[in-house]
Amino acid sequence: MAAGAAFLVSAPAGAVPFDRVFVFGDSLSDTGRVYELTRGGIPQSPPYYDGRFSNGPVWVERLAPLIGSQPDQKTNFAYGGAETGTLSQTGVPGIQGQVGQFLFSRPSGTGGGLFAVWAGGNDYFNRVSAGADPSGLVTQTVGNIVTTVERLAALGGKTFLVPNLPDLGTVPDTRNSDRAALLNAVTASHNTLLSQAMADVEKRLGVTVVVADVNALYRAVAANPTAYGFTNTVTPCLSNNAPTGACGTEVQADQTV
Numbered sequence: 154m155a156a157g158a159a160f161l162v163s164a165p166a167g168a169v170p171f172d173r174v175f176v177f178g179d180s181l182s183d184t185g186r187v188y189e190l191t192r193g194g195i196p197q198s199p200p201y202y203d204g205r206f207s208n209g210p211v212w213v214e215r216l217a218p219l220i221g222s223q224p225d226q227k228t229n230f231a232y233g234g235a236e237t238g239t240l241s242q243t244g245v246p247g248i249q250g251q252v253g254q255f256l257f258s259r260p261s262g263t264g265g266g267l268f269a270v271w272a273g274g275n276d277y278f279n280r281v282s283a284g285a286d287p288s289g290l291v292t293q294t295v296g297n298i299v300t301t302v303e304r305l306a307a308l309g310g311k312t313f314l315v316p317n318l319p320d321l322g323t324v325p326d327t328r329n330s331d332r333a334a335l336l337n338a339v340t341a342s343h344n345t346l347l348s349q350a351m352a353d354v355e356k357r358l359g360v361t362v363v364v365a366d367v368n369a370l371y372r373a374v375a376a377n378p379t380a381y382g383f384t385n386t387v388t389p390c391l392s393n394n395a396p397t398g399a400c401g402t403e404v405q406a407d408q409t410v
Contacts, residue, residue: 172266175305177248177269178271178272182213182231182271184210187206190232195233197394231271232245236276237298237301238297249301252308263310272298277321291342299354303354314363317367318367
């Protein structure tokens with residue numbers, strides 16, 4: 154199974170690898186769906202950037218031009234707070250619900266597009282508690298991702314980008330909590346099962362699935378932040394929509410995350 158994003162940008166000179174990017178996910182990929190749904194209420198912008206849960210364009214907006222596409226809100230179905238099922242605890246569509254919206258939009262010529270499916274963190278943040286056995290939740294969450302990819306393949310998708318998860322117990326919100334170690338263990342289980350499941354999907358459906366190892370990159374940045382241009386990887390930039398000071402005066406002056 155393809156394991157690196159290098160595959161996504163490899164194409165003959167002058168060729169366009171993908172004409173569009175279809176996105177299904179949560180706040181890591183949302184380019185304004187929740188902002189539009191709440192009429193500009195969430196996320197508060199500023200300090201957040203232009204309706205993103207971020208201080209700037211999200212990852213898929215940076216990836217799209219590299220693979221010959223352009224970011225398009227009409228093909229990005231990700232919602233902040235989304236889980237992997239049909240409906241999330243926050244009331245927004247989960248990634249399976251987002252597939253329904255994709256189908257309703259009646260896209261044509263989907264075979265030339267890249268399908269990005271990245272979710273799972275909110276399933277665990279919302280349901281994992283200290284002392285509980287999360288094995289069933291991991292199976293269900295990965296199963297939901299598999300179902301999503303299967304449905305999209307049936308609708309014409311041929312190439313999929315499915316990132317794994319960073320260590321959920323090391324993010325600022327959970328790193329000092331009583332469930333930090335359990336969340337990290339859940340992350341490891343999720344990522345192992347996800348890789349196995351996507352390999353099976355490739356074999357059964359004859360599609361290409363790139364499992365991007367976000368976890369490895371996250372760990373590399375945490376271990377050597379200065380090499381990646383960071384000085385603080387443990388403190389949030391914002392708390393209650395106000396700068397914490399952890400990200401420097403430029404962040405405060407710009408009112409960004």
